[in-house]
Amino acid sequence: MKKHLLSFTFKYGALAFIGLVILFFSFQSEYFFTYGNLTDILRSISIVTFVAIGVTISLTVDGFDLSVGATVSLSTVVTATLMVWYEMPLVVVLIVPIVIGALVGILNALLIVKIRIPDLLATLAVMYIVNGIHKTYTKGYSIYNNMPLPDGTTAPGVMDKDFLWIGQGKLLGVPFPVILMLLAVVAAHVFFKYTRWGRQMIMTGGNEEAARLSGLKVKRVRTLAYIASGIFASIGGILFASRIGSGQIDAGAPMLMESVAAVFIGYSVFAAGRPNIIGTFFGAVLMGVLVNGLTMMNVQYYTTDIIKGSVLVLALAVTFIHLNRRKA
Amino acid sequence: MSKAKTVSELNMRSISKSFAGVPALKNVDFNLKGGEIHALLGANGAGKSTLMKILSGAYETDEGTIETGDGTYSFRSPADSKNAGIHCVYQEVDTSLVSHLSVSENIFLDQLANSMGNPWLKWGSLHDAAREVLKRIGLTISPQALIRDLTLSEKQLVLIARLLAEEAKFVILDEPTAPLSLDEADKLFGIMRGLKDAGIGVIFISHRLPEVFRICDRITVMRDGERVLTERKEDIDSAGVVRAMLGKSFDEEFPKLPATIGEPILTVRGLEAGRRVRGVNLDVRRGEILAIVGLVGAGKTELSRVLFGADTAERGTVSVDGKPVKLGSPSDAVRAGIALIPEERRKEGILVRESVLHNLSLPILKAISRFGFLSGKSEREFANGQISGLGIKTSSVAQIAAYLSGGNQQKVAIGKWLGTEAEVFLFDEPTKGVDVGAKGDIFRIIGNLAQKGKGILYLTCEFAEALGLADRILVMCDGIVVKSFSRGEATQEDLLYYASAGREELA
Numbered sequence: 055m056k057k058h059l060l061s062f063t064f065k066y067g068a069l070a071f072i073g074l075v076i077l078f079f080s081f082q083s084e085y086f087f088t089y090g091n092l093t094d095i096l097r098s099i100s101i102v103t104f105v106a107i108g109v110t111i112s113l114t115v116d117g118f119d120l121s122v123g124a125t126v127s128l129s130t131v132v133t134a135t136l137m138v139w140y141e142m143p144l145v146v147v148l149i150v151p152i153v154i155g156a157l158v159g160i161l162n163a164l165l166i167v168k169i170r171i172p173d174l175l176a177t178l179a180v181m182y183i184v185n186g187i188h189k190t191y192t193k194g195y196s197i198y199n200n201m202p203l204p205d206g207t208t209a210p211g212v213m214d215k216d217f218l219w220i221g222q223g224k225l226l227g228v229p230f231p232v233i234l235m236l237l238a239v240v241a242a243h244v245f246f247k248y249t250r251w252g253r254q255m256i257m258t259g260g261n262e263e264a265a266r267l268s269g270l271k272v273k274r275v276r277t278l279a280y281i282a283s284g285i286f287a288s289i290g291g292i293l294f295a296s297r298i299g300s301g302q303i304d305a306g307a308p309m310l311m312e313s314v315a316a317v318f319i320g321y322s323v324f325a326a327g328r329p330n331i332i333g334t335f336f337g338a339v340l341m342g343v344l345v346n347g348l349t350m351m352n353v354q355y356y357t358t359d360i361i362k363g364s365v366l367v368l369a370l371a372v373t374f375i376h377l378n379r380r381k382a
Numbered sequence: 383m384s385k386a387k388t389v390s391e392l393n394m395r396s397i398s399k400s401f402a403g404v405p406a407l408k409n410v411d412f413n414l415k416g417g418e419i420h421a422l423l424g425a426n427g428a429g430k431s432t433l434m435k436i437l438s439g440a441y442e443t444d445e446g447t448i449e450t451g452d453g454t455y456s457f458r459s460p461a462d463s464k465n466a467g468i469h470c471v472y473q474e475v476d477t478s479l480v481s482h483l484s485v486s487e488n489i490f491l492d493q494l495a496n497s498m499g500n501p502w503l504k505w506g507s508l509h510d511a512a513r514e515v516l517k518r519i520g521l522t523i524s525p526q527a528l529i530r531d532l533t534l535s536e537k538q539l540v541l542i543a544r545l546l547a548e549e550a551k552f553v554i555l556d557e558p559t560a561p562l563s564l565d566e567a568d569k570l571f572g573i574m575r576g577l578k579d580a581g582i583g584v585i586f587i588s589h590r591l592p593e594v595f596r597i598c599d600r601i602t603v604m605r606d607g608e609r610v611l612t613e614r615k616e617d618i619d620s621a622g623v624v625r626a627m628l629g630k631s632f633d634e635e636f637p638k639l640p641a642t643i644g645e646p647i648l649t650v651r652g653l654e655a656g657r658r659v660r661g662v663n664l665d666v667r668r669g670e671i672l673a674i675v676g677l678v679g680a681g682k683t684e685l686s687r688v689l690f691g692a693d694t695a696e697r698g699t700v701s702v703d704g705k706p707v708k709l710g711s712p713s714d715a716v717r718a719g720i721a722l723i724p725e726e727r728r729k730e731g732i733l734v735r736e737s738v739l740h741n742l743s744l745p746i747l748k749a750i751s752r753f754g755f756l757s758g759k760s761e762r763e764f765a766n767g768q769i770s771g772l773g774i775k776t777s778s779v780a781q782i783a784a785y786l787s788g789g790n791q792q793k794v795a796i797g798k799w800l801g802t803e804a805e806v807f808l809f810d811e812p813t814k815g816v817d818v819g820a821k822g823d824i825f826r827i828i829g830n831l832a833q834k835g836k837g838i839l840y841l842t843c844e845f846a847e848a849l850g851l852a853d854r855i856l857v858m859c860d861g862i863v864v865k866s867f868s869r870g871e872a873t874q875e876d877l878l879y880y881a882s883a884g885r886e887e888l889a
Contacts, residue, residue, distance in 0.1 A: 248758075250751040257744055260733040267692060267730050268744040268798065269716030 064325040064376045068333075068369065072340050079347030086347060093229055099342035100235035101126075101293045105306075106313035106320075106334045107242050108286030112173075113317060113329040114246070115279040116259035117166065120177040122287040122313060124184035125158050126306025129291025131188050134197035134213065134301025141211040148292065155288025158184055159281035167276050181310075189303065197301030213299050221296030231293055238286075243331040255279055259329075315362060316341055319369040327377045340365065390416040390451045392468070392552050392583060397446035399432055406432045408607045410446075414552060414583040419574055421586045421594045421615075424604035425627055425817035430587060433604070434554050437585075438470040439463035450551070464492070467551030469544075471558060473815075475537045481530040486512035488529055489544045515543045519573045534678075535566035542573060552583045559588055560815060563677035563843065564878065571597050589817065591620045603627055628819055636850025639829030643853065644668035646704075647837035648720075648806045650689065653698030658684035660861035662698070666806065666837035671828065673840045673852030674863075676881050681861035682841040683725055686810045689839070690722040691715040702806060716745060721799035725810040727788070731795035734784040738776050739765045741783050741794050746801040768797035773823055789820020796827055806837045813847060825851060845877045857881050 080087040105122050112119040129151040136142040136150060158180065165176035193204065199212040223230045246252035257265045258275045266272045287306070294305050319340055320326070320333025341362060348358045394412040398405065407429045414420050424430045435441040437448065439460040447454050450466050472478060479488050486508045487494060494503070512525035521539045529537060538558055545553055555574070559567045574597060577584050588594055594601065595615055602612040603626040610626050611618075648666040653659055658681035666672045676682050687693045689700060691709035700707055707718040715722070724730040732741050742765045743750060750760040765779045772793045776786055783791060792812060799807065809828065813821045828851065832838050842848055848855050855872060857865040857880040865880040 248756055249754045250747045250756055251754060253740070253747055253756060257733060257736065257740065260736050261729070264730050264733045265744070267690070267712050267722060267724055269713045269802075270744070271711070271713050 061325070064322075064372065066324075067372060068319065068322040068324075068336065068340075072336060072343065075340065075343055075347070079343070079350065082347065083350045086350060091346065093232060095339070095342045095346045096232040096235070097229040098346065099338040100229075100231035101290045101297065102309060102312045102316060102341070103235045103335060103338045104238060104286050104290040104293065105309050106316040106338055107238060107331065108283035108290075109313045109317045110242070110320070110329045110331055110334045111255065111279050111286070112283040114255045114259045115276045116262065117173045117276060117279060118177065119162060119280060119283045119287075120174060120310065121158060121162060121181040121184055122283060122290075123306040123308070123310030124181045124188065125155055125284055125287035126291040126294060126309045127304055128158075128184050128188035128191075128306075129155055129288035130295045130305045131192050131197055131301040131303065133217075133292050133295040135192065137213050137217065138197050138199060138201060138209045138211045138301070139203075144214055144216055147214065147217060151288045151292050152285055155284040155286075155291075156281050157284070158287075159284030160277070162284065163277035163280040166280065167273050185304075192301070192303060194303065196303045199300070213295075217296055218299055219296075221293050222299075231297065234293070238289075239331060239335045246331060251275075251278070312341060313338075315366045318366060318373075321373045322369040322376075325373075325376055327373055337369075390467075390551050390581070390583065393449045394433070394437065395447050395449070397433065397436060397443050397448075399436060399441065399444050406607050407436075407443075410604070410607070410609050412602060412609065413612070414585060416551065416583045417578055417581045418599040419578055419584045419586055419597055421588065421598040421601045422604065423588070423591075423594065423601060423623060423627060425819050428604040428627070428817075429607040430604050431556070432607075434470065434556065434585070434587070437463065437468060438554060439468075464548070467549065468554070469548065469550040469552070470554040471538065471541045471545070471556065473557045473560060475534065475541055478541055479529045479537055481528070483529060484525065485516070485523060485527050485529065485532075485540055485543075486525040488540055489515060489525075489547050491544065492548060511547070512543070515547050518546060519543055519576065520569075535562050535570070538562075538570070539573065542577075546577075550582060552585070553577060554585045554587070556587045557589065557815065558586075559590060559593060561678065563679065565677070565882070567593065589815070591623060594623075595620060624818060627817075636825055636847065638851060639826070639833055641669040641671075641829070641832040642835075643670045644835060647702060648689075648839065649699075649701045649704075651699045653685070653688060653695055653700065655684060655688045655693060655695045658861045659688055659695070662858075662861075662863055664839075664856060664863065666839055668805075668835040668837055669832050670853045671832050671838040671840055671851055673842060673848035673855045674858050675842055675845055675848045675855055675877050676858035678843055680843075680858045680881065682843070682858055683810055684861070685858070686722060686724070686808045686839070686841055689715070689808055690720055692722070716802060716804070719803055719805040720808065721745075721802065721804035721806070722808045723792070723795050723799070723810065723812055725814060727791055727795055727815070728784075732783050732791055732798075734782070734791075736783060737780050738769070738774070738783055738786070738794055739779040742768050742779075742798045743801075745798050749801065764801050768794075768800060771800075772797050772827055787817070787820070789816040789823065792816055792820065792824060793827070796824070804836070806839065807831055808839045808841070810841045811843065812840075813842075813844065845874045845881075848877065849874065 085091060105126060108122055109119060132151045132154060133147055136147045162177055162180055165171045166173050200208045202208050221231055225233055246256060254270055254275050258270060258272045262272050290309065291306060295301050316337035317329055317334050319337030320330060321328065323333035323336045326333055344361055344365065345358055348361060392414040394410065397407055397410045399407040410433060412433065422430050432441065436443045439458065439462050442458055489512050490508060509525040516523065516525065519539055519542055521543065523532065523536060558570060562570060574584055586598055598615055600612060600614050601618060601623060603610050603623060605627060645668055646665045647668045650662055650664045653662040662685060674682055684693065688695045691712045691714050695709065700709055702718045702720060709715055728734050739761065743761045750757050750764065762779060768774065769776060774793045774797065775790050783794060812824055816824065828838055840852060849872065853869050855867045856863045857877055859881055
């Protein structure tokens with residue numbers, strides 16, 4: 055009976071914890087548990103969730119992508135400059151950053167899969183490079199409507215209205231980024247659960263050599279995983295630009311830690327013990343709920359970091375205690 | 383050594399242990415005397431490793447006591463049992479050694495790790511002490527050598543040197559001979575006799591009966607968590623032991639199923655890769671089982687990996703069914719109709735953390751999906767078909783492969799290929815670490831494949847298996863095929879002669 059209870063705790067503990075946190079904040083502030091605030095929370099996590107889906111993919115193939123934050127930054131400023139500096143049509147504004155994200159992924163894959171640099175080191179180096187590129191490209195300035203240019207003139211363009219709607223608009227009363235996020239979560243979940251390519255990624259991450267000796271093209275699988283990671287990060291960047299209505303410099307810097315934390319909290323959801331999309335989503339939700347609720351309680355944003363970090367430690371502790379028990 | 387010379391005795395009394403309510407050991411008594419070699423036998427899952435883990439302190443016993451000469455113990459940790467003089471050499475030697483440290487440091491690892499000791503290392507005396515211990519087991523390697531540069535058998539001997547240095551009274555050797563060649567095993571037996579003469583009690587776990595009868599004084603057989611017999615080796619024969627292990631007699635050890643032999647399906651010419659595969663020519667016909675025998679290190683595993691595209695060949699051609707194939711990667715080989723069941727089952731043959739279902743469907747993901755979406759129904763149907771067809775004992779298709787016994791894991795590693803178009807099956811030591819009962823099943827599975835007209839290449843260092851199963855036998859030595867025998871032409875002695883003396887034969 056005791057063992058039963060314990061495994062029940064491992065399985066549903068994370069979800070119960072999220073429930074408790076929500077309950078707690080609901081008692082603290084009557085405004086917390088309202089439709090408006092709950093959709094606010096979902097909207098606030100939509101960008102991080104996209105980045106975290108990318109991180110989940112790279113972790114699934116037993117890799118790691120530290121460059122996602124930098125890719126978000128680059129993609130945000132590229133998106134903004136395409137409109138503000140170059141007045142490009144919406145299609146171009148959406149496609150170019152995604153292509154750039156894919157290119158960053160290809161560079162990562164080249165270093166990790168082909169040259170065989172360990173993933174953490176390779177993506178750390180790429181993170182530096184991409185960060186440098188995004189600052190060099192904007193000369194260190196944030197991008198906004200009709201900004202003054204170094205030659206004394208002002209930029210010709212403004213952020214496109216349709217583009218801003220992606221990040222700020224609502225569809226049937228639901229913020230559009232929330233709809234995008236839910237679609238992406240469902241699609242990624244279906245990808246891993248029901249498609250051949252998703253399964254190939256899971257098996258490659260499980261044991262690369264055994265997967266290779268089963269006839270999988272593991273190098274291709276890993277390459278695609280890094281490309282997907284870059285693309286999801288760049289979509290995060292696009293959403294960011296659209297949400298804020300400008301191209302903020304270093305926008306993605308906090309995204310790396312946030313998304314990685316969401317993924318690792320996700321390990322503990324349903325006692326999965328491995329990267330999984332549903333867990334990642336709930337991890338992001340927990341982070342969003344914490345930030346939102348604590349802000350309402352007038353906790354400073356830097357103090358919330360302490361709490362977010364502690365929650366991550368708790369999730370990791372539960373996960374690894376469980377995994378080690380299972381091994382024994 | 384003075385401690386070990388007094389006659390000591392180890393008694394485990396009424397040991398019981400359950401995991402999640404399932405009894406793994408039921409009232410087991412076990413007795414080990416100082417100065418004897420005591421074999422512990424049993425099919426996988428019989429409970430011998432659980433019993434040994436209780437003895438070495440890795441598990442706690444639910445009931446029962448352990449007594450040594452100095453008192454009754456309940457071992458709660460490996461350190462407790464080490465204090466009582468009980469040491470274990472596990473099969474995976476690498477997990478017990480630090481590969482980038484020297485032999486000396488590894489021998490005295492526990493002392494060095496002990497925080498009570500002298501904080502300063504005296505390298506000179508450390509190496510001297512190590513040399514002394516190495517001399518006692520007749521191992522002529524430098525104490526300064528790094529572990530990672532040693533062969534597997536040398537690493538094993540370093541572990542034995544370690545337990546000598548720690549003045550062990552009782553020693554558990556868990557399948558030490560499985561990865562060794564005959565020469566290396568002989569050397570190990572010499573050392574075991576030395577331990578015995580020094581008054582140390584040795585528990586010897588092995589799946590190879592001949593060596594058990596050669597080296598051991600007493601034999602204990604376990605089955606289904608119970609001790610079924612303990613006899614002096616003079617009082618029992620190998621048929622009796624097998625009967626005790628299986629609970630029934632095992633008359634047909636090597637069932638050879640009749641198969642019609644047809645056209646060549648695999649043709650290899652002048653294959654070269656590194657120093658371990660040097661100009662190999664061979665043909666496997668449809669329905670034929672071709673065995674390649676050789677000692678460990680003869681190049682069999684390397685040959686199988688090159689044939690499967692896992693390693694690249696420098697020269698030579700491979701054709702399947704008359705068509706030349708380019709072997710750049712395993713996926714090329716699979717497409718050409720070649721399947722490999724690798725020696726390192728748990729690292730390469732299956733994914734131990736994944737379910738039986740996902741393991742079985744891995745090579746056929748494309749075939750069971752439409753537009754990239756997997757058909758859960760076809761996947762389960764295929765898996766259930768293999769589970770019943772091959773007799774895989776698993777609680778469900780969702781069972782994690784790590785929890786299956788070695789034999790059942792091996793059946794999964796074979797079964798996953800049966801949904802592919804594979805025409806050539808490469809088996810690399812398929813019975814390694816597999817218990818007697820499952821061995822028979824695996825031989826039957828291989829025989830059935832041959833009957834279906836598949837070509838079988840069976841690479842093994844178990845000469846008896848090759849003699850029992852194969853239609854033809856090639857002997858490999860130092861990367862070269864040195865001799866070919868037809869069925870019934872060779873004896874174990876012939877095979878051993880060519881496998882070990884092959885080099886002189888050629889020169």
